[in-house]
Amino acid sequence: MNKIIECVPNFSEGQDLKKVEKIVDAFRGKEGVKLLDYSSDPDHNRSVVTVVGEPEPLKKAVIEAIGVAIKEIDMTKHHGQHPRMGATDVVPFIPIKNATTEECIELSKEVAKEVWEKYQLPVFLYEKSASAKHRQNLSKIRKGQFEGMAEKVKEEKWHPDFGEEKIHPTAGVVAIGARPPLVAFNVNLNTNDLSIADKIAKKVRYIGGGLRYVKAMGVELKDRNIVQISMNMTDFSKTSLYQSFEMIKFEAKRWGVSIVGTEIIGLVPMMALIDVAEYYLGIENFSTDQILESRIME
Amino acid sequence: MNKIIECVPNFSEGQDLKKVEKIVDAFRGKEGVKLLDYSSDPDHNRSVVTVVGEPEPLKKAVIEAIGVAIKEIDMTKHHGQHPRMGATDVVPFIPIKNATTEECIELSKEVAKEVWEKYQLPVFLYEKSASAKHRQNLSKIRKGQFEGMAEKVKEEKWHPDFGEEKIHPTAGVVAIGARPPLVAFNVNLNTNDLSIADKIAKKVRYIGGGLRYVKAMGVELKDRNIVQISMNMTDFSKTSLYQSFEMIKFEAKRWGVSIVGTEIIGLVPMMALIDVAEYYLGIENFSTDQILESRIME
Structure with a gap:
C-alpha cells in the first residue's frame, strides 16, 4: 500500500458478537484494506474497529460496514454506558502514510455524501471536516444522544451536513470526519x-x-x-x-x-x-x- | 511480506555503472524481493546494495546477483581503495521482521553451498555463521586481499568453508554470513x-x-x-x-x-x-x- 489512511469507526453494538462479526466482515478479504484490530465493550455496548487501507478500497469498505450496521442495529432498543447517537456512531479518517489531512477531509465528505444518498442516514461532518467551528467537537454534536437527536436536528444550528431535518428511524445519525492520529x-x-x-x-x-x-x-x-x-x-x-x-x-x-x-x-x-x-x-x-x-x- | 530478511551485498565494481546495473537487475521485478537502495563509490571501486525480502525469493535473487558479478567483474584487473577479496566481496543476511538470527545463519549456509556448487566460488562463512572464532571477523578473513588469497586459502586455518584450497581465478572468494542490523x-x-x-x-x-x-x-x-x-x-x-x-x-x-x-x-x-x-x-x-x-x- 503506497498511500495509507486509517479509519476507526465506532459501532453501537458490543454485546451481540454475531452482529459485530457481520459488520467487521465488511473489512475482511478486501484488496487494499487491512483490518488491524477490533474490540467490543459490553458495558459500553459499543465496538471499535481499526482498519487501514488505500483511499478508494477503504472508502468502499467503510460504506459497506455502515450499511451492515444500519441493518443489524436498532438504536431505539440500544442501551449502553457510552454516549452514542447512531448505529454507526463516529467515523474518523486519519492520514498515516503519503496521505494528507486534506485528502482525509475529501474522503470523509465522499463517504458522507454516499452514506446519505444510499442509506438516507444523516451525517454530521466533524473535526477537520466540520462545516462550522461549533461542529468540530464530537461531544457537542452528540449531546442529547440518540434519544434527543430527532429534536436537535430541527434546530438550524444542528441541521445535518448531509440529510434533512430528521434522523434515520433506527440508525440515528453519524459523525464522519478527518483528524490527525491520536x-x-x-x-x-x-x-x-x-x-x-x-x-x-x-x-x-x-x-x-x-x-x-x-x-x-x-x-x-x-x-x-x-x-x-x-x-x-x-x-x-x-x-x-x-x-x-x-x-x-x-x-x-x-x-x-x-x-x-x-x-x-x-x-x-x-x-x-x-x-x-x-x-x-x-x-x-x-x-x-x-x-x-x-x-x-x- | 510476513517474514523479512535484509541483505547488503558488496560488489567490487563502482566505476562501470553499466556493470553495476546488470548486477542490481537481479533484485528488480522479483515477487517477494524489494530493492531499497544501492550506491557506487568510484574511489573504492565498490557498490553496496540494500535489499529486503522473504527468505526463499531473497536467496534466489542473491545467488543470481553473485552469478552476474562473477561474469562481469575480473578481480585480476580490479583497483580500488577499499579492501576486497572477491567480485562479490561480502554478503551479510540480517533479520528484520519475524525472522531470527538462526534463520539468517541457515539462509547464509544455503546460499554458500549453492554458490560453491553452481559457480565454484569458494565461500567463507563469517560473523554469526562462522565455523570458528577466528573466522567471525571479516577484516581478518579478508587480510591479504584478493592478491594474497590464493596463498592464504592453502593454510589449514584459512581453508574456505565451501570450496577447495584455491580461489576462483577471476572472482576470488566471498564471505557470507548472518549478523544483527548495524x-x-x-x-x-x-x-x-x-x-x-x-x-x-x-x-x-x-x-x-x-x-x-x-x-x-x-x-x-x-x-x-x-x-x-x-x-x-x-x-x-x-x-x-x-x-x-x-x-x-x-x-x-x-x-x-x-x-x-x-x-x-x-x-x-x-x-x-x-x-x-x-x-x-x-x-x-x-x-x-x-x-x-x-x-x-x-
Whole structure:
C-alpha cells in the first residue's frame, strides 16, 4: 500500500458478537484494506474497529460496514454506558502514510455524501471536516444522544451536513470526519494524591493554558496506589510526546513528586516515538526515509 | 511480506555503472524481493546494495546477483581503495521482521553451498555463521586481499568453508554470513580537539573496556571545526543507542566538553529508535505490536 489512511469507526453494538462479526466482515478479504484490530465493550455496548487501507478500497469498505450496521442495529432498543447517537456512531479518517489531512477531509465528505444518498442516514461532518467551528467537537454534536437527536436536528444550528431535518428511524445519525492520529499517553506519579494529578493535568492541557494538542485529566490507579495524568495527544506532529512528558516532570517538582513511568494505550504511529528519540539524542538532519521500515512500506 | 530478511551485498565494481546495473537487475521485478537502495563509490571501486525480502525469493535473487558479478567483474584487473577479496566481496543476511538470527545463519549456509556448487566460488562463512572464532571477523578473513588469497586459502586455518584450497581465478572468494542490523551513529562534540574524541571513543568501545556492541573512533569534521565520535552499533537490541549516547555525555564532562548533536548515517531499523523513546519516556509494558506500522506490515 503506497498511500495509507486509517479509519476507526465506532459501532453501537458490543454485546451481540454475531452482529459485530457481520459488520467487521465488511473489512475482511478486501484488496487494499487491512483490518488491524477490533474490540467490543459490553458495558459500553459499543465496538471499535481499526482498519487501514488505500483511499478508494477503504472508502468502499467503510460504506459497506455502515450499511451492515444500519441493518443489524436498532438504536431505539440500544442501551449502553457510552454516549452514542447512531448505529454507526463516529467515523474518523486519519492520514498515516503519503496521505494528507486534506485528502482525509475529501474522503470523509465522499463517504458522507454516499452514506446519505444510499442509506438516507444523516451525517454530521466533524473535526477537520466540520462545516462550522461549533461542529468540530464530537461531544457537542452528540449531546442529547440518540434519544434527543430527532429534536436537535430541527434546530438550524444542528441541521445535518448531509440529510434533512430528521434522523434515520433506527440508525440515528453519524459523525464522519478527518483528524490527525491520536495517541493515548499516560504519565504515572509516585503519589496517591489525586489532587496533584489534577493540578498538573490542568497546567499541561490546552484548555488550562498548556500545550495546544493535549487533553489531560487526573486518574487514580487504585491497585497500584498511585495517580496518573491521562492524556490524549491529539496531534503529535505539533505537540510532541516529549513536550508533555517534560512539562509534567517540571510541574511535578513543584508538588514534591516525580514520574515513575508512562504508558501508551493502544496503537501508536511510529513517528510519534521516532520524534521522541530524535529529541533526546539530538539527531541532526534525520529523514524518515532513513527508517528501514518506511522504505519497506513504500 | 510476513517474514523479512535484509541483505547488503558488496560488489567490487563502482566505476562501470553499466556493470553495476546488470548486477542490481537481479533484485528488480522479483515477487517477494524489494530493492531499497544501492550506491557506487568510484574511489573504492565498490557498490553496496540494500535489499529486503522473504527468505526463499531473497536467496534466489542473491545467488543470481553473485552469478552476474562473477561474469562481469575480473578481480585480476580490479583497483580500488577499499579492501576486497572477491567480485562479490561480502554478503551479510540480517533479520528484520519475524525472522531470527538462526534463520539468517541457515539462509547464509544455503546460499554458500549453492554458490560453491553452481559457480565454484569458494565461500567463507563469517560473523554469526562462522565455523570458528577466528573466522567471525571479516577484516581478518579478508587480510591479504584478493592478491594474497590464493596463498592464504592453502593454510589449514584459512581453508574456505565451501570450496577447495584455491580461489576462483577471476572472482576470488566471498564471505557470507548472518549478523544483527548495524547502525552508524555519530556523536558530535563542541571542540576541535581530536585527542578528546579519541579518548572518549576508547572508553565507549568494546575493545577499550566499554560497551559490548560498540565500535568507535574519533573523527575530525574540519568544515564544522568540531570532532566526532563515529560509532558502529553492531547489535542495538543488546547495546542501545541511548547507552552509548549517555556514556559519551558522561565522559565528555571529564574533558569539559559537551555533545552538540548526533547523526544517523544510512538506514536504521525503527526499533533502534523506538528503544530510545521507550527509555527516555520510561514507557511501561510497551509492545511492538502497538506500533501501527508494525501491524500494517504484518
